[in-house]
Amino acid sequence: MKVLIVDDEKHVRDAIRLLVNWQQFGISTILEAQDGEEAIKAIQQEHPAIIMTDMMMPIMNGVKLLEWLQTHAPDTKTIVISGHDDFSLLRHTLKFGGTDYILKPVDPDQLNEALDKAIQAWNKDEETRQTNRELNMEMNQIKPVYWDKLLSNLIAEPSAYDYSAEQMERELGLSRQVNECRVAILSMDTMERSLKNKFSHNLDLLLFSLINICNEFLISDQRGYAFRHWNSDNEIVLLLWKDQPGAEALLTKINEGMRTTLRSRVDFGIGSSHLFPMDLPVSYQEARNALRQRNLLAKDTWIHRNQKPISSSQLVLTFSRYEEQIHLAIRSGSMDKIQEAVKQWIDAVKQSESITLEQLDHWWREYSVMKRRWVQQFFSNKSEEEIKQMLLDEPSSLIVPLDEYGILSLSLWQQELTRSMLHLSKRLLEHQQKDKNVIFEISAYLEKNYHEDITLQDIANRFYLSREYISRKFKQEFEVNLSDYLGQIRMNKAKVLLRNPHLRISQVAEMVGYQDEKYFSKVFKKQEGISPNEYRKTANSI
Template sequence: MRVLIVDDEKHVREGIKLLGEWERNGVTEIYEAANGEEAIGLIQTFRPQIIFSDMKMPKMDGTLLLEWIKENQPTSKTIVVTGYDDYYYMRKAIHFGSLDYLLKPVDPEILNLTLEKAVKEWKKEEADRERKASSAQLINEMKPVYRDRKLTQLITSESIEEDLYEEFGFLPSLHYTVALVRINRMASMALNGDRDLAYFTILNIINELLLENECGIGFRYLASKGEIVIIFWNQFERMEELLAQIYKTIKQVIHVFCPIAIGKAIDKRTKLMDSYQHAKQVLLNGNLLEQTESRVYRQDILPGETLKSLMSYSSDIELAVQANEIGAFEELIEQITGDYTENHYLSLKQLLHFENEYLVISHQWYKKYDISIKAVEEIERRIDGFFDKNGTFLLDDYIKRIKQEISFFLKRVKQKASQKNSNVIVEIEKYLQANFDRDVKLQEISNHFYISREYISRKFKQEFNINISDYIVNIRMERAKTLLKNSEMKIYDIANMIGYQDDKYFRKVFKKVVGVTPNEYRAN
């Protein structure tokens, strides 16, 4: 804590400094002033919590100083110290809120009791101030949330509480029009990823202009993600001009485009949802490929748009996947792009529909090839990064992303096929080891594993650097060597056990592979 001692007599200031139990009361800084003028300068700089002040001083006396403190530093606790036991000074001290009145010479015990009392009262009042400030901050933070919730209900519900909505500044009128502002992820990214700050900033821009023109109110529409709704009840003839100004200001402030659509005019508050739905369709129908400085859309009559379906290309997609080359998709992608952007027009509705079907088809193919897939982003999040600063959709960049995703899928398919083939050859090896004692034909292996004889023969040789017939001979010879060393079995019995009916043929093969006859091997 900080203490200021104000007295024109230096020895008085020194005496108070000497007698005070400062450390015990948490006082860490003590300042001195010889008159009121000096005191004001120190108060403005250091904001002391406790102030001891004489009443009779040159330039500015204690009375004027107390009055200034009450007006400019009311949280400080003041203690009057004077050599005069005068009711006039006592009354002035009480009038300006002084905690106590001490007479010179100052009694040490009374001084420290007064100091302790002042410190306790200041701490108690400071705790109250902090609690009130915290409560006020919470209320201020909750006000926009409460407003957004209630005004969202105004759109979605037919029940109207007249007084409740007027407290937000919503004014009754004979006519209304809803405008819809789309807030994408780029808006929050422009403000360090703080989505709430993005809404707060944009709503401040909107409502400042609406309030200035006394024509409407904007709020965060909680029933649908990424939307701000504006309700106009006046200035309908200037509505497009005002919305264009809002669009331009938002772009200047956070450097992000936020398209705006205007709904149809209505004559009742209970029809606000109709105007909102109209505005949403206008927004979804806006041409994303159009080059324009301002994206404020208005369509009094909505067109009957038929959405194109990616599902109609299913057979072509299947053929391209089977080819397992990105080149097989090039012509198909070009065809789909031309179909979807006919007359250089692509709506947000069509783009979202394409993304949805594209993800469905992708998942089906990933599932078919048993390939794991990472969690997919929300559809709107996937397209948000493909707009330039003016809101024009970057079609070429988007197609490039699609091709990269398809290339990645095809690569995984090839890897999966390679792993599968390798696993099959390992299984064939196990099959041969289990059946080495009989004559296993290549056709039998082909039938067992549903793979062509040519493929088996080729892949086995690549994997083990030996053909299948020689591999079987090696297994048999290793088994024969074990039996010859660890048993008294006859040579012809060993030959029969490992798959040879003719022991002479066995002896011939054994000598060729091992380098010695079976008898010589056993003798060694």
């Protein structure tokens, strides 16, 4: 804490320095001034918390200093130390915020008591100021989110405008007299790859930066306001209500600001002027369509106006037409076959004169549906939750493969599709190998424990697999069902044991897992064509 002593007499300043235990009050810096003007310079440079001042001084007296303090440094606490017992001076001290009026010669106890009182008052005020600062910080953090939500809601429900019109006029400068507006959209879906890569680990920071740049141009002239669309993670909406004809020129200017700041430009979609607020959704949809229907194979402008809807003839090419060959390629596990299947698709796409975000989105949804179906087929033993988790390995939404100039790169898309399919094929092969291993583990378990009473449910519980899955995979691998396989093991073991003349048939039956001798004999005869006794006689005679 800093204290400033203001008095034209040096011996008075020296006396005050000696009379106070500064360390006890936590005061680290003691400043001095010999008149009001000098005091003002010190206050502007050092910002002391406490000021002790005389009233009668040359150049600028204490009365004028108190008046100046109330206007320019109202947070400081002032103690007047005067040699004049004048009620008018006392009244002036109280009027302009002084905390105490002490007469010279200065009493040490009175001075220390006055200083203690001033410090307590300053600390109390500082707590209030700190609380207010924290509240303001919180409000500044919450405010953008508040406007994001309110304005996003206005696009969906224009009738909500009446409830916030006054606040929007006061804080955004959107006058109630405005009856027309335009909407522009900046979408991160079609942003230059270099810019996205720069902020790959913090896209929120990128959105924050883009919105700030937009608002630097919009707010200063109260031409509009940019906000994050609450219903879309990758969309910034610009509400433009002033100088409608000059809106596109303004967007070009904003884009230059982005190029200067972020070394990159962005694509804007812009709607036409419409009645505000009721037709706000119309202008928004036009701006959105302008971005979604622009030709991604060309870059002749950064500002896109509403295009005609895509005709049905442009959507003839479908990803699903290539499903069978892609499905077989993935099952094969062959990189060459997968690359060839993807190349066939890309070659078909290359025949298109124009490719829009709308078309890419349509193809992406087709691929996502096919991929989910394949995963369900390939990993039929997995639960729905496990399948969902596997699909999370891939992006959940469309990532537009743009080159460094913001143009659709079919080679990058080809690489991405190939990578995705190779990843799925690799997981399938690993799963099949794991399946094969576990089936052979089950086979080894049966070989070792054939003499026990083993059921399919016992196997399912032991290996944490469903009975249906084990039955199907066992049949695929050994071409017999599990019960027949176990029966074959038992009969082969029984034939060895029957060669021992000292073992009764009932003992042999029990040793290979049959508690009922008659049932054992029935099963043996059905498989071998002769009874256990007949087999024993034949084997022993040989």
